[in-house]
Amino acid sequence: MGRNIEIEFKNMLNKESFIKIYQHFQLKDHDFFTQDNHYFDTSEGSLGRKKAALRIREKNGRFELTLKLIVEAGVLEINQPISAEQAKDLxxxxxxxxxxxxxxxMLLHIHPESLEYKGVLQTSRAQVPFKKGQLMLDHSIYFGLEDFEIEYELDEQSTDGENDLLQLLNELNIPKVHADNKIKRFFHAKKEGNH
Structure with missing residues (x-):
């Protein structure tokens, strides 16, 4: 179990920009691993309305239940390892x-029994050390859509993290494009397509 504040900066990419970064860091296909994010909310979208999100991340046969909450310093993540059986039951x-x-x-006044399974977003991710943290290059697929993004996650609180990412994007001539988090993109696509 654990609680941590996640400090990250993101940028959406098109396929061409994704390939530029892939080549810049001399990545190979075997540098990518796949993770499945299974998302939940109530039928009324109670978690989303409270700026919270719940997922199970499945990676390398391991499962982690995560509740994300927006807090002043960034995103508070409450992580709890669970078994494959517990994931299946959920x-x-x-x-x-x-x-x-x-x-x-329960503290958020959301009854776990009221949660519904909303679907899965699959991400192929490569991770590389970069300045004060890690860069993640992601290719995600959900509801027949695909998107590409770069995330820069800092190891510690730092104010120049965004500048470091912008500098890299400028260097590679990649436009700055706002990136909603995966959960928001997932639920937007679900709503648009009525999945």
Whole structure:
């Protein structure tokens, strides 16, 4: 289990820009790993309205339940490792695992039994050390859509993180394009396509 404040800067990319970054960092296909993000909310969208999000991340056969909350310093993540069985129960909406995430949901006045499984977003990700943190190059697929983005996650609180990312984008002649987080993009696509 753990709580951490995530400080990150993002930029959407088109396929051409994605390839530029791929080549700039001399990445190879085997540098990418796949992770599935399974998302949940109530039928009324209670989590979204509280600027919170709940997901199970499935990576290398491991499962982690994460509740994200917007806080002043960035995004507070409450992470809880769960078993494959617990993940399956949650996705099939039969049981919610006990622990810190469930406790926090109750504090938000969201009953875990009211949560519904909303679908999966699959990301192919490469991670490279960069300045004061890690750069993530992501190719995501959800509801038949695909998108590309770069994320710069800082290891510590720093005010020049955004400048470091902008400098890299300028160097590679890549336009700055606002990036909503994956959860927001996922739910927007779900709503647009009525999935």
């Amino acid at each position: 996705i099939s909406e039969t049981a919610f695992p006990a622990g810190e995430v469930k406790d926090e949901l």
